[in-house]
Amino acid sequence: MLKAAIPVMVERGYGRIVNTASAAGMEGHALSSPYAAAKAGVIAMTKAVGKELAKTGVLVNAIAPALIGSGMLDQPWFDEATKKQLLDRIPMGRVGEPEEVAEMVFFLASPVLSFSTGAVFDLSGGRATY
Template sequence: MPAPTSLAGQIAIITGACGGIGAATARRFVRDGAHVVCLDLRQDALDELVGQITEAGGSAVGLAGDVTDSELPARAVALAQEAFGGLDILVNNAGMGSGMVPLWEVEPETWRRDLEINLTSQFMFIRAAVPVLIERGYGRIVNTASAAGMEGHALSGPYAAAKAGVIAMTKTLGKELAQKGVVVNAIAPALIGSGMLEQPWFSGEVKRTLLERIPMGRVGEPEEVAEMVAFLSSPALTFSTGAVFDLSGGRATY
């Protein structure tokens, strides 16, 4: 019989937990009985999210901080252990884009910051979480990549490069952990109705151009992403690791 898809009793860390995808994932996890450590930059948003979850009978705690802070991953793992007794799942969701400019016009500091937020931060959380998961002999890691990392994206060079790095890192880590009970996969969303659409550089023209490339003809919803993340985080996923799962409404041709 297949393993259950339930997340009941599982302990998860979710970065970027107050954004559209992060909040939908946190709510999806606790609805299924998971305990969640929610990380976000904004304390007020964290207080609101955790408050809503706990008032609804869910189990969650918040930790505010910048994912580029090298000490934050260890603090998050320690909080998961102190609050809930361990760690089973890491969802590397935090990320952001920058202005729409040609690659040769990108400022070096913008390049470094984009890679730090979208790639290096995921590596740092992996570095903190994996020894704990290996010791337990079980774990699930879901890294958020992007369709931009699969196919490139004009005028979003740093973001696309970082997300391509997430994909390569996921494939590498999947191979390294393949016999240790820890499964690692990535998701590659295209246009999702999340906070990214609210960025000042994300104009109506850019949105229309991207929307035209989606055969389903609509923007994806954060809750749809959360369902995929929940499956990839569940005990039911037993023979897929180092893979990239598409969330593009049919846009992907790779």
């Protein structure tokens, strides 16, 4: 997607790219290293491409959600013990809502954002405060 979109955005002198990473990519997760590694790759790509495009008008950022009340929680491998273990790590003590993710993406994709690129925005209820 980046390969197709970036040239068009650079030619226009404007664009917003919002990648979806995960708190797992920032912290690592025991027993899910392939997922954590893939999301860490998204984070590194966001940082690198954000810097590469910094003077073009195209801003590249990412979100890093933790536990969000989405269809992912309904997967058979996502049992109640796993949900509880992850929820216990969230200081706010609750699962994030898809609407909260949408609001963050809306902001990052909007023209209101003008001085952030290559950044990763936390959506973890206080879990990943770095």
